[in-house]
Amino acid sequence: MRTKQLVEGLSDIVGREYVQTQPEDLFLLEYDASLERGHPCAAVFPGSTEEVSLVMRLTHELGIPVTPRGSGTNLSGGSIPVRGGVVLVTTRLSRILDIDVGNRCALVEPGVFNLALQKALIPLGYYYAPDPASQKVSTMGGNVGENSGGPHCLKYGVTMNHVLGVEVVIPNGEVSWIGGKAPDMPGYDLTGLLVGSEGTLGIVTKILVRIMAKPEAVRTLLVVFGNLGDAGRAVSAIIAAGIIPATLEMMDRTVIQAVERATHAGLPQDVAALLIVEVDGLEDDLDRQVEDIVSICRREGANEVKAAKNQTERDRLWASRRGAFGALGQLMPSYLVLDGTVPRTALPMALEQVAEIGRLYGLQVGNVAHAGDGNLHPLFLFDPQELGIIERVRAAGLDILKACAQLGGTITGEHGIGTEKIRAMPLIFSQADLNAMRAVKHAFDSLNLLNPGKILPPVLGK
Amino acid sequence: MSGKKDVFALQALLPTLDWVSAPETLEGNAIGDYRPSLVAAPKSPAQVAQLLRTADEREYRIRIWYGTPNIGAFVPDHADTVILDMKKIDQVLEYDPDNLTVTVQLGCTLASLQSCLRESGQWLPLESPEPGKCYLGGILAANVSGPRRLLYGTARDLVLGMEMALVNGDIIRGGGRTMKNVAGYDLCRLFIGSMNTLGVMTTATFRLLPVPAETKSLLALFERAGDAFAFTRELCGGFLFPAAVEILDGLPQGVDFPVREGSILVATLLEGSGSVVDRQLQVTCEIARKHKCNSTCVLQNEQGRLLWSILARNGAPPSDGSEVCLRIGVPPTRLPEVWNLFGSMEASRQSRAGVGLLYVTMPTAHTSWLEECRKEVTAMEGYLVVSRGPQSLQSLSRVWREDDEEPRIMRALRDQFDPRRTLVGAFGTSK
């Protein structure tokens, strides 16, 4: 009865062709890039803010959960409709609405691919700093939901630092504009609150982002280490020397092998770790910075340093880094990518503990890290057909998060809590902390209908 | 409604807290002619939480003192309003130079923190009009910023984590110690700029930077404001990265430099390694000349430092006079229009060009005229606020939209965190 009412209501709003109810269509919305799964009862593809608002109002009235979805490349289960209900897909809202060079900002709809925005800015000599590895397929709405980072956030910040305002539809259907082109817009920083809220407080329907002029010059280095610990120490040493590189990325032996197999980028094989270091800014200063970095790395035991000679080489290096996760499919059929952060100086210790946990659980491990931020992505490789493997992998993942928490870090740097890490929340938050977050959620969504079952553990005793 | 209530009754309920009643000491909490009779000075975040909880239960109101009358201060109109002074919660808890982070209690002043950090060659890129007086807690509560925000961002870009005390007696944590952190809701961003109306921030972890090797300032003089704005637009929109760019309609008092009457000045701050600063200086001069700059002068060391510490006052004079100080925010491309809106002999203007801010100081102003200005600014997708002025302009110190109604979500959040409105913010005022 309710479903019929729902489907009719949704069809009235967006047109029947943009409502999906067939099992084979809904089956395709049960998953994202994580290991989680859910079962929606319908899917809707709104084409405007107004339609989003009307859909939310309808589902609110009917008491039906709604889960927003962009490209569905979420890694923690954020796009999964764990309590069923409607999946609201934003892919029709995919226009770049305005690029305002004078005010250094751009207005986009949530379904725009991050890379599409970058490409539109290139001819103007501008770029958008947050550049997650998934940028060619992850949407701006998804980036906002997860406060996406990317290699360049070491110097320039994460999505939160680059969103100036949003138009948001809150769970009861109300549309609000928050923030704007003027600085420090009055009131609470709800923009900051919404970024990273994993689609549980509101659905953003327009995003105003800061864009920046391209730096004059850039230098990209590949640094080779025979020892993972040396690489980690070199990272700390570079920052401690007062250099703020634009990026500081690390890959270990396992990942390097997989990436080379997939991309033939010409990465050196049989090494313990690679660092990709990039510095940008004024031409005058970069040679000196590069010199300093090279001498620091050598001092910490680097075997070799190679500089990318031109844009093509630079692009190839980055393509290899960005394809790192997926490339692991070359080695084993399946993988689980983890996401934790530790203070930078604790990175070598964290990597050691990751290796130990891998040994303990008998799992093959690869490591990719935004080393400059202390944000590590250990990857467990496995064969999904092996009996009991998923549980083992999840248990090992939880141990890694415990290690990160104990080292003074946190349980997610950029992939979000989703459903995957709810059980790890008590590692870093007290009940009082969680209650405060529940209060925030309650202020936006008193019926708990928008993307329920994410981020917050259920209240004890309920 | 309970019987007569005053702060002394609350003092009796919380004897373990420090309470200040000596008149000489209370001079430090003066606002104009007003002197409180009693101030609570808790010694720890736990005591802050205790105070909030007791006050909330007994229906007192809490007003927070941030070290200066210029942030969030107004004369309380109820005898049941308790002033909370965080001055005893001022310790640097953990300083990690290798990781460029510091965790500090928010009763500490900015100047005091900076001197501690400078010993290791680092600094917190935040500014305040009164760095020696204003607590870090005030900077965060009011989202105070200065000229260098152009390059370094504001508090929201520099805070990694914080601790807050809530009216239910809980002490909660938001964020952590790392830059990459998306665990849970971003309570840090919610609390920064909230005037502590959701809870009282007690501790924060900041990210730091190495002190720049070199600092130079360029003063460029223009005849016409239009040229000055065109210059700053090009300067801020290209591959250079000046730390600050301010447009002034006169040199601030105390800075000694021969300037022709009626000139528009642009002060540019360049920081970084020596070669970076020099190259930027050279290119900046070229751009300035392109836009018909009359003359330029480079300020270094003491002169430069003085200039920027004055500019960090955001136009407000140091003395407590009766001036009217306005703060206007607009999209940066609209700055030339608002600049002209306030062009009169009596108004002095300071514009944070690359950011979209204009600070105006006038001896007096009529409410109705300011209302008109505010409407115009609002139509430009901006806002206008009186940050300092007489009681008659009280209504204009509120910053909500035209209908003056608190947006529903904000009200809903306050209902969750402070249903009885124990935390009295001069909410809506940012300085």
Place this chain on the structure above:
Amino acid sequence: MNRLNGVDSRMVGDNSQSTENRDLVPYYEEMLRCTRCGYCLAACPTYEILRQEAATARGRIQLLRGIAEGSIPVSSSVAYALWRCVDCGACSAHCPGGVRIEEILTGAKQRLATTQAMPAPLRELAVGLNNHHNVFDVEERCHSWLENMEDVSVSDHAPTAYFVGCAGNCDPMVQSAPHSFARILSILDEPFVLLGGEEWCCGYPLLAAGLPADDLIEHNVTVLESRDVRRIIISCPQGYYTWKTSYPSGVVDVLHSSDFLAEAVASGRIRWQDPVGQPLVVTYHDPCYLGRKSGVFDSPREILRSIPGIELREMSNNSESAMCCGGNVMLLDKSLTAAIASRRVDEAKATGAKGIVTSCPQCQRILARAAEYMGVDMRIWDISELVWKEMKCPHGRYNE
């Protein structure tokens, strides 16, 4: 019994109990290697237009996995999603895990082609190919371009056969392409055979649909053998790929027309006229089956760069990352083809080029129709036409 190229027609429209689940299992392990990272979404032309999970490699694989696991039944809409793929290979080129997507999808189509789930237009295609031996199912001999060939000397027997392909043979819109190539062969004194009505479709449309193409293959091989042909030069990239991968090896050498032309240019057999006026600015569209799938990127570019009257500007998505014209899904969803082709025309326009050069008659006709429909002033050339137009005639005879 009506044989449709090896498929018993009674099986089409068969109501038997589905055993598809188990039939799909051989590819199940490969399906498991998809970790749902979603990178294929960014590459897929059908996703660019439809923005739905069913229009992606990830979605198609997950559907098949669902069928294999018994979570969803085989249905005509699942089949439709599976077949509504332009078969451009961009997904596997972008899959970081190296999942063998084409094998999974082709294998599934082969199984499902024998059931009633198979979309009707493709069943009709099979019938048409059986009757008229070309993909357009055109009744009258569609090799009419051969009738204006006084200036071309065609041999009865020669070691080389020029194998045109269905589009070039049958669509008047693009017949000047094979005509130009035939003239070039002739003027270079390269003896060649034309098979006319004996040139049957190479079989690609059937194979791509999951159907066998044995009869077509057998016929073409037999005909060539009977004319003593040792080498075919072929204009159709699908044909080129199919000959190389699905035909018995060792029968003939297979060369694409652009490779032949590039060789002729490099060796000096083809020389260029002096340019007149400003160079013509063109861009090059890589056909999926010549470029990404067969690795032939350079020959057409070498040709274009050597022509003094031509300036080549690349589209932002070129070579390995070239975007498909959308032609292969035309039978099932014409509007999808049109939308995909329009994107490509827009991309070409953005380079400032006055024309698109390609080396595939199918791409040529699809893009030409799109440009026409969009009202965009953009000429679509096949490389043979451009070479014929710009080359210096060795014997002093006039080019057209």
